[in-house]
Amino acid sequence: MYPELGQLALILALLLAVLLSVVPLVGSLTGRDNLQAFARPLASGVFVFIGLSFAILTHAFLTDDFSVAYVANNSNSLLPWYFKFSAVWGGHEGSLLLWILMLSGWTMAVAVFSRRLPAVMISQVLSILGMVSVGFMLFIIVTSNPFDRLLPNVPMDGADLNPLLQDFGLIVHPPMLYMGYVGFSVAFAFAIAALINGRLDAAWARWSRPWTTVAWAFLSVGIALGSWWAYYELGWGGWWFWDPVENASLLPWLSGTALMHSLAVTEKRGVFKSWTVLLAIVTFSLSLLGTFLVRSGVLTSVHAFASDPERGTFLLVLLAVTIIASLTLYAFRAPVVHVRSRYGSFSREIFLLLNNVLLVSATLLVAVGTLYPLVLDFLDMGRLSIGEPFFNLTFSPLAIAAGLLMGVGVFSRWKKTDAGWLARKLLWPLAVSVLISTAVMVGYGGFTPWAFLGIFTSVWVTTATFWDLWDKSASRKGRIHGLKRQSRSYYGMVFGHLGLAITMAGATVVSNYGIERDVRMVPGDVAELGDYQVVFKEIGERRGPNFTAQYGSFDVLLDGKLVSELHPEKRQYAVAMSVMTEADIDGGLFRDIFVAVGERISDDAWAIRIQYKPLIRWLWLGALFMATGGFLAVSDRRYRIREPVARSTTKPVSDPTDVQGAAGAVS
Incomplete structure (x- = not known):
């Protein structure tokens, strides 16, 4: 009886998600407040019924209900209870239900914590999230029902959980990874809603930025946990294999990093708005692409969940609809955005733009290296393997360039930076970085160009970050007062940059000075x-x-x-x-x-x-630093909206006079 209730809860959640997709959106487009008022209750209803369905599936695992096919295929009576619990998402159907639970949770969080946003905006955001939920709930109900029964031939015991998954890593890694994947749907929803309204202003960036940062922080933790799990569980001692499924999680992280920086510029200066919206669309699309790769059967990997062509076709259609619809809307709406803002050649805007170009280039590189062999195989044009040597040779220079640029950009100023002043500012951090890097190379007893560049870049980012912190702490009341005066958002940036430097140092040293013997x-x-x-x-x-x-x-x-x-x-x-x-x-x-x-x-x-x-x-320590920086940044008080937003602020940003006003209000 319980499994049938779980399936019924899924169906009811689907019906509520359909209503969430339609009713508030119609209300926002027609100006009917009574229809917009349904957005939050419907979002709550979807979360409650998905949560009920997930709880029933968990109960089936903990009570060894082998009449449920999914339980029989992924559990066993001898399995410890904590692995029975994590086995809920140890297979395709349950992991997809966890994905939908996370999506409904993010939707619920937006409904709860965005009460002071304009009703039109929040109605459209929740409706778009409802549309995404409809797609995934149709997928699970039509192709991947976790409550299918084996009646009347109920097995005496289950087939057991994959031994690779009988580990603490399964308990923590997928939930963290999915929180990041699904969290980018919120940034996507805000971007699409802003396109619909024509409101691509600094206020939109401020609303979207904390959700994006939290999703990025969760994804950082999820990727780090996956790397750590592979390191100690697979027996080979490596931390990254450039496996296509590993790359599937790296792709949205790279574009999400670019999105965070672009949102910062849009919020502060009101520029890069079209670029920011496009990055939001691309980042969520890459999250969907990762879902397709893992569940379509196109990959053979220890990470892959399914090999059913029907499921792959469904996901491919969902991915295509999302990308085509959102890019079509972007093509029509983005060109109307006008920005009147100038900035110099050495301004912070330029450095952040170059940083984003490098991140997007790295994203394209990883995407091509991952997908090109799959496309060749699909077209029967032969088999090609692109592995670790290719990615190390091509990705490393981009990572080093991004790190070097980061160390310079931290000293730059908005609008304009004097080149001579910037050069003098960089002189001492540069000298210190060269000395420390040389000492590290001597300490490890060997010099190679790539090792030196990697170590120098990590030391350079660290030195520049602390040098900037020292400068900003200057105060008549003392350094301690100066440090207290800095915002949490600034300290979030400090932790994020230090985390990247720590990770780069770990990756460089272990790759060049590790010893392996069989x-x-x-x-x-x-x-x-x-x-x-x-x-x-x-x-x-x-x-x-x-x-x-x-x-x-x-x-x-x-x-x-x-x-x-x-x-x-x-x-x-x-x-x-x-x-x-x-x-x-x-x-x-x-x-x-x-x-x-x-x-x-x-x-x-x-x-x-x-x-x-x-x-x-240090690889995983750096990821924790980065995630801590993300969570610290979103706790900044400027993201706490105290005053209701006036209706007049919904004026389309195509009016060029609105740009500077919006940027000034946020600053």
Whole structure:
């Protein structure tokens, strides 16, 4: 009975989403306040019924209801309860339901926290989010119903969750990633609503900016968690493989980063408005593209959920409709936007524009490298593999250029910056960065051009950021007062830039100075790993809740002293009949020692993978800094709208006199 209630809740949510798509939009276009008033109650109703459906599916997993096909295919009675809970989104149908739950949650949040926005704007935003919800709910009901029954032939037990997914990473990674993916739908909805109204002004950017920043912060955490999960779970010790599905999450992050910077310029100066709207459309479209790649069957990946052509066709149609409709509206409405604002060659506007050009170029590069082989295969024009060497060779220069530009841009000023003053300002940070980078290279004992450029860029961004912070803290009442005087938005920028520098430092050092060895070892053998020695002591056995494992005991020594004891495992899952490698890692802020047990070579000999990973944790530490910066920025008090917005502000921005007024009001 409960599964039928879950399906009924899905259908009711779909009906409410259809009403949300139509009724408030009609009200906003006809000026009928009574119809616009339905927007918030309908958004709440969609969230309640989707939440009820998700809760019922969760109950089916926790109670081992194997009459539900999705539960039978992705769970087992021996599975620990916390993995049963995360198994709700461990397969295609449940992950899609989680996606829709997140979407309804974002819609509900917009309805709750935007009460002082103009009724016309919020009605259109919620209607557009309702349209997106309709598309995905039709997809799940028509092609991916998670409540399909196996009656009357109910299996005695389930097929088990994929052993790769029986990990803490499944509990935290997909929800964070989906919060970012789906969050960009809000920026998309605000952009489309602004196009409909012709209101591409600074106020629109201010309303949209915090939602975009929060989505970007969640996506940053989600990508970092995915990288961390792959690092310790897959047994190969890598942190990024340029897998097409990994790239699918990187694409909206890159364009979303450009969107955040473009929104900042639009809010502050009232310029780049058409560019900002286009980036909002592209970023959400790339989120949909990621959904298509994972669920269409065009990819074979450990990340992919489905291989059903019917599902792929449905998603492709949804993606095409979204892109074509939004770009058509953009083509008609964007040209009417006029901006009267001038800025010099070394202004902050120019540096942010160049930054966006680099980010968009990186997005296009990753998109082409990911999609080109798929298109060739689809057209039967042969198979082509574009892997890590291509992306490292082409992406790295763009990342370094963006970092170098960031260090310069932080000192620039709006409208105009004197070139001589800027050059003098950069002199000391440049000298300090060269000295520190050289010292780091000497410390790691080797020089390569790319390693130096990567380290220099990360040090340059860090030095420039702290130098700017020191300048801004100058005050007659002391430095502490000067620091307190800065806004949370500014500190969000500081954390974001430092996070990028930390991540770049980690990626550069671990890629150029890491040590990897695959060795044959028997108990008693010692393997050298840089300054460390890894001693293979013995092989033992243990039993888990739904697996048996052979584990190796290893001592890690430094100068003859014990540093840590590691116990990597080779697990055999009885139900799934699969073997998994579980690495063990001695982690630290400045290095990791990674040990994984491979195949048995002979009666007493094993293939062992040992790795020394300097600064690898800085990759994920930097992502946490960036996410913290995002959340800190949206807490800035200027995003708390205290006064209701007058109806007169809905005047289309095509009136050029409105640009400077709107920008001044926000500043």
